[in-house]
Amino acid sequence: MEANAARPLLISCFFGGQIRTVYPAVWGCHCVFFSNSESYRSLAEARGWRFRLVKSMPVASDYRQSSIQAKYIKFLQFFEEFPEFSAFSRIIYFDHTIYFRRSDLNWLQAHHTSGRPVLVLRHQAEERTIWGEVEAASAQERYALSMPETIQWLRSMERDGLVRLDGQVDATTIISYRNPGSVRELLDEVYAQTIRLGQPECQIIWSALAQRYGSSIQRADWHELEPLWRVPYQSKRDRLADFSKRVFDRLRRQFSV
Numbered sequence: 001m002e003a004n005a006a007r008p009l010l011i012s013c014f015f016g017g018q019i020r021t022v023y024p025a026v027w028g029c030h031c032v033f034f035s036n037s038e039s040y041r042s043l044a045e046a047r048g049w050r051f052r053l054v055k056s057m058p059v060a061s062d063y064r065q066s067s068i069q070a071k072y073i074k075f076l077q078f079f080e081e082f083p084e085f086s087a088f089s090r091i092i093y094f095d096h097t098i099y100f101r102r103s104d105l106n107w108l109q110a111h112h113t114s115g116r117p118v119l120v121l122r123h124q125a126e127e128r129t130i131w132g133e134v135e136a137a138s139a140q141e142r143y144a145l146s147m148p149e150t151i152q153w154l155r156s157m158e159r160d161g162l163v164r165l166d167g168q169v170d171a172t173t174i175i176s177y178r179n180p181g182s183v184r185e186l187l188d189e190v191y192a193q194t195i196r197l198g199q200p201e202c203q204i205i206w207s208a209l210a211q212r213y214g215s216s217i218q219r220a221d222w223h224e225l226e227p228l229w230r231v232p233y234q235s236k237r238d239r240l241a242d243f244s245k246r247v248f249d250r251l252r253r254q255f256s257v
Contacts, residue, residue, distance in 0.1 A: 008090035008109075010100065012049075013073040014040060016059050016066030023099045025049045032085070034073045056081055064142040067200035074172065074202070075187040075194075076180055091177040098173055099228035107225055108176045116218040117183045119176040120210075123169045123203070124222040130154070130207050131165040143201040150199045157208060169207040171222055186213045 010026055013034040022040065025031035025048035033040070033049035036057040044051045057069045072078055074093050079086040092108060094100045112119040123133070134151060137143040157163040180187070186209060193205045210217055 008092055008105075009085060009088040010092050010094075010105070011073060011085075012094055012096050012098075012100070013054075013070050014096045015054070015057060015069040016061070017063055019096065022047050022049065022096065026100060026102055026105055029105065030088070034078070036069065052082060054078070054081065064145065064198075064200055067142065068194060068198065071191055071194050071200075071202055074175070075191040076177065077187070077191050089179050091180055093175045093177070094227075095173045100174075101228070104174075104225060104227060108174075111220060111224075112176045112178060112218065114218040117177060117179050117216050118186075119178075119218045119220065121171045121174055121222045121225060121227075122219055123171045128169050129166050130163070130169050130204060133169040133201070133204050133207070134165075137201045137204065143199070146198040149197050150201075150204060153193070153197060154204075154208060163208045163211055165208075167207065167211055169203055170210065170219065172203050172206050174225070174227060183213065183216050186210065186216065 007030055010029050010031045011034065015036050022033060022044050027048065031049050032052055033044040034052050034054050036054045036059050038053055041051045041053070054072070057072060060066050060069065076091065092105070108119065134147065134154070138147050154163065154165060158165055189209050190202065190206050193209065194202050197205070199205060
């Protein structure tokens with residue numbers, strides 16, 4: 001695949017387990033879906049993606065381990081295995097739970113103009129802090145299992161003055177990269193800590209380490225983009241409730257003083 005300065009590389013992935021569908025690729029873009037399971041090839045290609053099999057990651061039966069493996073794609077650790085993608089200067093990653101549309105791409109291209117190599121959205125729960133994310137994530141088994149080690153690491157970072165746990169947490173479900181080589185140190189560090197801690201809740205690790213890279217990161221409110229998240233997995237009643245909530249939140253922000 002030949003890099004084109006005018007067309008970004010859009011990437012998503014799913015490792016292990018079972019998913020019922022893959023969202024459609026954005027037409028006219030370089031869209032690549034990564035997985036360590038060959039079973040998703042036909043599903044991804046039918047929705048317009050180019051499929052790449054990640055042979056370096058064996059399929060795990062544990063969903064928690066599969067979630068950790070997916071960080072290999074999110075934090076751009078795959079260039080050695082797939083060198084054809086290393087030439088792209090613009091890469092947009094989004095989780096497989098995000099229905100990424102042409103309008104989302106247009107918004108990111110129009111707003112990621114600060115010259116900073118990363119644009120990330122703030123957490124959709126307004127004012128969610130790193131410590132608040134720790135508390136929320138601890139209610140889920142796959143995150144709770146390694147949470148004691150994660151808390152110990154955060155407290156150590158806090159004692160050394162390297163992190164503020166009352167800092168706002170980022171949503172790493174969508175990350176826009178421009179010249180990602182310039183933030184390689186951050187990406188490698190986040191990935192390494194995710195593996196070391198065995199912690200699939202990477203938003204905690206990212207938000208802690210990213211505080212030292214503030215000049216490299218542009219942030220936007222989640223509600224500015226309003227990405228569609230998990231919509232096809234919801235019932236009609238849940239979709240209506242979700243839509244009503246988004247409309248209400250938009251009106252509340254519009255008329256608040």
